[in-house]
Amino acid sequence: MSGRELSRRFYHPSIVGPLLARTPHAAALLGDGSEVLGFDDVVSTDHDFGPRAQIFLPTEVDPDPVEKALTALPAVFEGMPVAYVDIDRHGGEPPHQVEVTTAPAFFTARLGFDPVDALTLANWLLSPTQRLATLVDGVVFHDPLEILTARQSKLRWYPDDVWRYVLAAQWLRVGQQEAFVGRTGGVGDDLGSAIVAARVVRDLVLLAFLIERRWAPYSKWLGTAFSLLPLAKTVGPPLRDALHAENWRDREAAVCAAASLLAAATNRLGLATEIDPAPRQFHDRDVRVLDAERFTETLTSAITDPEVLALLARLGRRSDGTVGSLSGSIDQAVDSTDVLMHLPAVEPSLRHWASERPALPSASASCGPFPTISSSVEHRRKNIPDRRDMQACQCALVNEVPRHPHRRSSAPGSRRASKAPLSASDTRSCPAARLMT
Structure with missing residues (x-):
């Protein structure tokens, strides 16, 4: 049984929910843990795993009666102990894993702000996507007052101009490295070429998440989550070819093919003027690239939000004036x-x-x-x-x-x-x- 399903059954209909029937609350499985995103397997059960949930109380509700009610939890549920060691909570002691909190406290502890308030540009740019994924894509069991769904809705995705800025910065990361796949290979450094290609592949995978409007998880589940994206069907094969290529020419061609597919997908978003997605020669060298910085330029040129424009102005342009200097998220x-x-x-x-x-x-x-x-x-x-x-x-x-x-x-x-x-x-x-x- 998956951790999500285990926790859902634990809360509703027979265990936690009835104990709190007279108390206004929300219940969910959010935050840390592979099971929050649905990626747990049998290996996940060897630590910090079992029936658990978070109970979110309105700020005006006294938590003490709730904590007292939870002392009536059974010792075992679905053959698993209800009290077990969680190395991240309770100092390693084995209490039950029903966390009683409030939505403002829970979200602020993980993001540094409560998303029910107006989100600033700094809030967006300083929020790691792996944190956002565990808050937005976790499961909500009960939320009649919309304590959680209102916050999840606010965190669902970037405002359009912040999205343009982050997309532009991600294309810039690709543009800063793409020529080195061939440059290193051309001097006989095949290991160096493979290392650069792996870095560019990772950046292209993250770019796919941005295009699909999905928060990327951390590295353990990045490939698994990528495989679930619609773009993975077409972009996945050349990315794998780039990682498995035995010579730099094939590696470079695979990177260019994947980048070109993502470039076309970026065009389809309608966020900026379309750019030719075909790969091209890098200056007069025997190297092929997408020339990804072209997408950085067209995306930043489409930004109209005053706060994002002010950020671009503060960051400035490179000394040769070719492209903005974007630090991104x-x-x-x-x-x-x-x-x-x-x-x-x-x-x-x-x-x-x-x-x-x-x-x-x-x-x-x-x-x-x-x-x-x-x-x-x-x-x-x-x-x-x-x-x-x-x-x-x-x-x-x-x-x-x-x-x-x-x-x-x-x-x-x-x-x-x-x-x-x-x-x-x-x-x-x-x-x-x-x-x-």
């Missing part, structure tokens, strides 16, 4: 599990780390004043407009200008050729200069 800027899964807890430490770094001149001039550090996660999220790419920050800290990894500049005295030191104007346009300052 937190999933696109950061690859740390601890940050993505525990952002409200680790954010103060990240800010402290940033405050210990050497000062970067003129950073505040282009970004405006930042608030002082507050103990309130909600306060920080409402006042800090965005986060910056950690990798770009490292570039700034070693006095280098972040630049396109394969764009060749023909401008006389270009920084790529001169290796000139970081100037104040470069600092103002550098996303890293404003990372958690």
Whole structure:
């Protein structure tokens, strides 16, 4: 029996539900756990698995009578113990796994804000998709007051211009690496070519989630969830070919084929002016690419929301003027599990780390004043407009200008050729200069 079905039966109709019949509440299976997304199997039962649910009370309801009522839970349900060890709760002690909470507390603990309120641009960009997936795609057993469904509805998907921005940033990630599949292969570095191809394949898989308007889970279930997307039927085969190719030419062709299919799917969204999805030669080199940055440009050009436009203006364009410098959402800027899964807890430490770094001149001039550090996660999220790419920050800290990894500049005295030191104007346009300052 799946964890979802086990928990549904545990709540309704015979066990938890009747104990709370006189108390207004909602019940669900949300948050952490493979069973929340329906991906659990027999291996999942070896830890933190059993009948469980969350009970969400209106904020004005006293939880003590509910906790008392739950002491009447049976010791065993469907042959499984009702009280069992959950390493993430109760200090490892084996209580029952019916969590009594409120919707504002539950969602704020996982996102840093309550989605029943108006969502800001920072709320969207700082919400990891794996967190959103476990909140939106989890199962609701009982919600007569729409305590949960109202919040799930608010978190269902990005507003259109935020969607354009995140899509543009994802295409930019592809554009920054796609030429290296052939470039590394051309010098005989087949391992390097395979590594780059695997990175691009992952970015294309994540791009498919964005096109399909589905929140991507974390890496353990990324491939499984991708296989359920409608796009997987056509895009999946060339992605697998790219990973299994034995030479860089076949690898490059497979990456281009998958990217072209996703480019056509992006066109079908109607979010921006259509772009030719056919692969092409990379400059005058013997390398084939989609030239994914074209989609970054057309998507950002279609944005009209003032707040997103202001973000684009703050981020600026690359020194050669070819494309915007997009850090994207937190999933696109950061690859740390601890940050993505525990952002409200680790954010103060990240800010402290940033405050210990050497000062970067003129950073505040282009970004405006930042608030002082507050103990309130909600306060920080409402006042800090965005986060910056950690990798770009490292570039700034070693006095280098972040630049396109394969764009060749023909401008006389270009920084790529001169290796000139970081100037104040470069600092103002550098996303890293404003990372958690």
